[in-house]
Amino acid sequence: MPPQHIGIIMDGNGRWARKRNQVRTQGHLEGLKAAKRLVKAASDMGVSYLTLYAFSTENWKRTQEEVGFIMGLVKRYLIEEMDFYRQNGIRIRHTGDFAGLPVDIGREIRRAMEDTRDFRGLQVILALNYGGRDEIRRAVERLVRAGVSVTEDAIGQHLDNPDIPDPDLIIRTAGELRTSNFLLWEAAYSEYYISDILWPDWTEADLTAAVADFQKRERRYGGVPGGNEP
Ligand code: FPP
Numbered sequence: 001m002p003p004q005h006i007g008i009i010m011d012g013n014g015r016w017a018r019k020r021n022q023v024r025t026q027g028h029l030e031g032l033k034a035a036k037r038l039v040k041a042a043s044d045m046g047v048s049y050l051t052l053y054a055f056s057t058e059n060w061k062r063t064q065e066e067v068g069f070i071m072g073l074v075k076r077y078l079i080e081e082m083d084f085y086r087q088n089g090i091r092i093r094h095t096g097d098f099a100g101l102p103v104d105i106g107r108e109i110r111r112a113m114e115d116t117r118d119f120r121g122l123q124v125i126l127a128l129n130y131g132g133r134d135e136i137r138r139a140v141e142r143l144v145r146a147g148v149s150v151t152e153d154a155i156g157q158h159l160d161n162p163d164i165p166d167p168d169l170i171i172r173t174a175g176e177l178r179t180s181n182f183l184l185w186e187a188a189y190s191e192y193y194i195s196d197i198l199w200p201d202w203t204e205a206d207l208t209a210a211v212a213d214f215q216k217r218e219r220r221y222g223g224v225p226g227g228n229e230p
Contacts, residue, residue: 002211003168005049006042007190009182010035012174012198019198025069030200032073036081041204043088043122045211049164050124053182057097057131071105074128078108082115089121095160096130097138125161132184135160139185159185166190169214171207173199189221 010031017027035052042050055070078092085092092112101109109126139158140150148154156162166186175196179187193210195202218225 002045002047003214005165005167006047007051007167007170007183009053009172009180010199011176013200016198016200024066027200028070028073032077034200034202038202038207039124041207043090047122050122051127053127055128056181057129057134071102075105075108078112085116089119091116091119091123093123093125094128095125096128097134100129132181136185169193171210173197173202191217
């Protein structure tokens with residue numbers, strides 16, 4: 001059985017470009033191609049949910065040119081891939097602060113979510129203007145506004161997509177050993193897989209290797225090996 005939900009921190013686009021004496025935006029362009037490959041691979045593998053960390057709440061600190069380029073790629077991805085989504089039954093969703101997105105990007109995400117809402121295959125969740133702390137803050141804000149007690153369950157139910165199960169596996173490419181504010185609440189018991197391979201170089205075989213590694217792990221959720229028998 002493949003993991004039900006995989007999250008990917010797609011890192012290393014800039015380093016990929018620098019290694020080739022190319023501009024950073026070229027790395028993002030290749031990064032988008034990798035995202036398309038890996039969405040297809042996850043879909044073929046029978047994964048139910050794939051969350052892609054495309055733009056964090058901190059990424060606005062990059063140059064206007066780079067931010068504009070990434071947003072343009074996202075927009076193109078949402079528009080140009082519609083046939084692919086239809087053929088593969090792929091449903092598009094979003095996590096992150098929707099209100100803080102540029103109006104045209106927000107419009108395309110809403111449209112893509114609407115157009116794919118009845119598709120029953122892989123659900124691709126685009127983390128865009130996403131921060132784990134920000135998501136928790138927004139959930140608590142909703143709770144307080146609704147006058148609901150702040151319990152763990154209630155916070156979980158007020159996150160961006162409460163129906164989506166927590167990620168089983170979180171992959172980080174390009175070798176850094178940190179979470180970078182990705183799915184902080186949801187990743188409490190996720191298994192991490194860190195790869196040195198830069199995101200634009202990722203292939204289906206790398207996803208297969210990550211999943212095979214995941215399948216060897218024993219998940220205890222804070223318990224002891226083999227359960228609680230004496
Ligand atoms: C991290 O590499 C990558 C990003 C912040 C942008 C990711 C965006 C894409 C791959 C394109 C859009 C994708 C979809 C699915 C619509 P970095 O620039 O931080 O690399 P570096 O650490 O090597 O500089």
